Amino acid sequence: MSNGARVLVSVPGVDSDCVLFQQGDVDAFESLFRLHQRAVYSWILRIVRNPSAAEELVVESFWRIYRARATFDAARDFAPWARRIATRVALDWLRAQRPETELNEETMATLSASEKTNPGVAAEIRQKTAEAFARLPYKLRAAAVLAVVEEQSHKEVAEALGISVAAVKLRVFRAVRLLRKDLERHGIKP
Amino acid sequence: MNDEVRMKKLLKQAVRPVDVRAEPARDLWPAVLRRIDQDTGTDASVQSGWLWLDGALLAGLVVLGVSFPTTIPLLLYYL
Numbered sequence: 001m002s003n004g005a006r007v008l009v010s011v012p013g014v015d016s017d018c019v020l021f022q023q024g025d026v027d028a029f030e031s032l033f034r035l036h037q038r039a040v041y042s043w044i045l046r047i048v049r050n051p052s053a054a055e056e057l058v059v060e061s062f063w064r065i066y067r068a069r070a071t072f073d074a075a076r077d078f079a080p081w082a083r084r085i086a087t088r089v090a091l092d093w094l095r096a097q098r099p100e101t102e103l104n105e106e107t108m109a110t111l112s113a114s115e116k117t118n119p120g121v122a123a124e125i126r127q128k129t130a131e132a133f134a135r136l137p138y139k140l141r142a143a144a145v146l147a148v149v150e151e152q153s154h155k156e157v158a159e160a161l162g163i164s165v166a167a168v169k170l171r172v173f174r175a176v177r178l179l180r181k182d183l184e185r186h187g188i189k190p
Numbered sequence: 191m192n193d194e195v196r197m198k199k200l201l202k203q204a205v206r207p208v209d210v211r212a213e214p215a216r217d218l219w220p221a222v223l224r225r226i227d228q229d230t231g232t233d234a235s236v237q238s239g240w241l242w243l244d245g246a247l248l249a250g251l252v253v254l255g256v257s258f259p260t261t262i263p264l265l266l267y268y269l
Contacts, residue, residue: 026226033219041218042210049206055214062218063225129204148198149205176197 018074029069032078033062039079040086043160046150047090047142057093061086080159087142087160094138125188132182136175143171144179 017035020028040061045054064085072081133141139161146157147168158165183189255262 026223030219033222037218038213041214042212045208045212046210049208051208051212051215055216055218058214058218059221059225062222063229066222066226067229125200126204129200130206133201133205144201145205149202150210173194176194176201179201180193180197 015074015078018072018078021078022069022072022074024069029066032082036079036082037062040082043083044086044090046146046152047087048093049145053093057086057089061089064089083160084162087162091138091142091161094142097138128183128186128188129179132179132186135182136178140171140175140178143168144175147172148176 017028017031021032037058041054041058044057044061045051048054048057061082065082068085072078133144136144143157143161146152146160147154154165154168158168161168163171251265255265
């Protein structure tokens with residue numbers, strides 16, 4: 001797919017692929033895709049915890065990235081901009097998932113497997129915690145999984161979610177509080 | 191250990207681990223390209239669909255005007 005001749009004005013410190021991508025050049029977009037797909041995949045995987053879904057969401061993210069190219073500022077870094085779009089895609093996916101379907105066989109198998117790596121916590125408590133976590137509102141879940149489970153900095157999480165650091169801290173706090181209440185309701189005292 | 195720290199530790203142990211260093215199992219670029227092409231195709235078909243519809247309506251009005259000239263003032267009244 002070619003978009004005809006493009007004018008490339010070389011500006012110091014500005015990636016030429018970014019400039020061409022912004023103009024709709026698919027070859028430049030492929031270069032950016034090859035360079036950033038792994039990071040985008042890894043970030044999405046951190047949020048959705050499902051490798052096959054993460055692959056589909058990478059495709060969706062880069063499609064949205066391509067569509068939004070006119071809003072991209074070529075003088076700025078491509079990676080954080082792409083990450084924000086990928087985060088929105090992952091959040092949309094989380095929102096669309098029904099809590100009862102999130103703990104599918106694949107997840108349960110992983111939970112069983114993780115007993116070996118975390119023998120200190122009873123399997124039942126872990127399972128109930130995972131179920132309670134799946135019932136959390138998707139925005140709280142995303143903030144908690146990134147900040148607590150994946151140990152990403154609050155600043156990084158805030159940038160990806162497009163919210164302030166204080167809002168990230170609040171979401172994590174609320175997630176933990178709701179999780180505790182949910183577990184207590186199910187007879188588990190963490 | 192306070193409640194919040196204990197809950198966070200429990201959460202880390204409960205949520206399934208993922209290999210964040212892993213790469214996608216397949217080359218995703220062809221799928222991205224297909225998606226872009228589909229999108230372009232959809233836009234074009236929607237646009238050509240409207241053009242076709244506009245043309246058909248115009249042709250219908252012309253035929254109506256030629257066949258029944260008395261309807262022209264009526265059509266103009268409703269336009």
